[in-house]
Amino acid sequence: MDMRTGLGVALWLVSSGATQAVAEPRTLQQYLAQSGPAPTARIAYGPAPSQYAELFVPAGRGPFPVVVLIHGGCWTSSLGGIVEMRDLAGALAAKGAAVLNVEYRRVDEAGGGYPGTYQDVNAALGVLTHEAASYALDTRRIVAVGHSAGGHLVQWIAGRSGIPASSPVHDALAVPIREIVSLGGLADLRRDAAHIKTVCDTDVAQLTGPASPSRPDPFLDTSPAELLPNGSHTVLINGELDRISPPALAAAYAERARKAGDRVETVVLPGASHFDEVSTASPAWATVLPIILEPLGLRADR
Numbered sequence: 001m002d003m004r005t006g007l008g009v010a011l012w013l014v015s016s017g018a019t020q021a022v023a024e025p026r027t028l029q030q031y032l033a034q035s036g037p038a039p040t041a042r043i044a045y046g047p048a049p050s051q052y053a054e055l056f057v058p059a060g061r062g063p064f065p066v067v068v069l070i071h072g073g074c075w076t077s078s079l080g081g082i083v084e085m086r087d088l089a090g091a092l093a094a095k096g097a098a099v100l101n102v103e104y105r106r107v108d109e110a111g112g113g114y115p116g117t118y119q120d121v122n123a124a125l126g127v128l129t130h131e132a133a134s135y136a137l138d139t140r141r142i143v144a145v146g147h148s149a150g151g152h153l154v155q156w157i158a159g160r161s162g163i164p165a166s167s168p169v170h171d172a173l174a175v176p177i178r179e180i181v182s183l184g185g186l187a188d189l190r191r192d193a194a195h196i197k198t199v200c201d202t203d204v205a206q207l208t209g210p211a212s213p214s215r216p217d218p219f220l221d222t223s224p225a226e227l228l229p230n231g232s233h234t235v236l237i238n239g240e241l242d243r244i245s246p247p248a249l250a251a252a253y254a255e256r257a258r259k260a261g262d263r264v265e266t267v268v269l270p271g272a273s274h275f276d277e278v279s280t281a282s283p284a285w286a287t288v289l290p291i292i293l294e295p296l297g298l299r300a301d302r
Helices: 028-033 086-094 116-135 149-162 193-200 247-260 285-296
Strands: 002-006 009-013 041-044 052-056 064-070 098-102 137-147 179-183 233-239 263-269
Touching: 041 116, 052 086, 052 116, 064 086, 064 116, 064 149, 064 285, 086 098, 086 285, 098 116, 116 137, 116 149, 137 149, 137 285, 149 179, 149 233, 179 285, 233 247, 233 285, 247 263, 263 285
Parallel strands: 009 263, 064 098, 064 137, 137 179, 179 233, 233 263
Antiparallel strands: 002 009, 041 052, 052 098
16 A cells, blocks of 8 residues: 555555456446345335335344445436445445445435435434434444445535534434545535536536525535535545546545545545445455444454
8 A cells, every 4th residue: 555645635546566467447337237135124214215224234232333325326316226235235244334225315306406315314314313222233333435426425424514504404413423435426516516417417406406595505505525624534435447536536625625624535446447446346345345344443354
């Protein structure tokens, strides 16, 4: 692991060694084909078809630390969702973590976008409080992990305590989550609006809602970059070959977050695509797994 410096932040470039063959980058088709074990429970947090979460509980008596997983897919329903994240959920549960795998309404679903998508994330996280006793969940140890659009949402989770009570996405009962892992996240909605439109064909306005006299800047309660500092420890992980969320986007966000006073690290995975970041079959998983487990007090080699 070589320590580099880029844009004033720590940039970890993880090398597999010059003599080791590098696997072909994983594709969208491979990502959409992946799945994993069935969950322990399926818990609805609202009446809409997409308002539910899956809970994976490891063997043993607990209490179990928790990983919150939020899938990507360009905030749309056509590019995968909760099923693809079962791959990670099963692997993390095997290491001793309970996993809350979150589904949510997306911009092309009724009620999705602003404010519904954010309200869904708030409600899904409320499951942790409601079900902690039933499933021996240790809500003092939580890591939120999101991929792509889900990276935006977990980075938003870290900053949501700064959202004013007048906002429809404010949650007065929010469970604090201060350990964040963003896998190819798209988290600066203002700066990266044109890029998001290019790679996702998603209009950022669908995620921010319109400006209004009572809400003149719609980025202030929707874009994680506007909610800094948030007091979190955030690790931004990107594939070297990721064209949807290139490492430069993470480096720019990390620079801004560090200037605001937050702890942020960046990790670049050599030879990896946007989908290696979120696959246990990828060589990248050997790097991603311990980053997720360490804040929970779990070991990747157990």
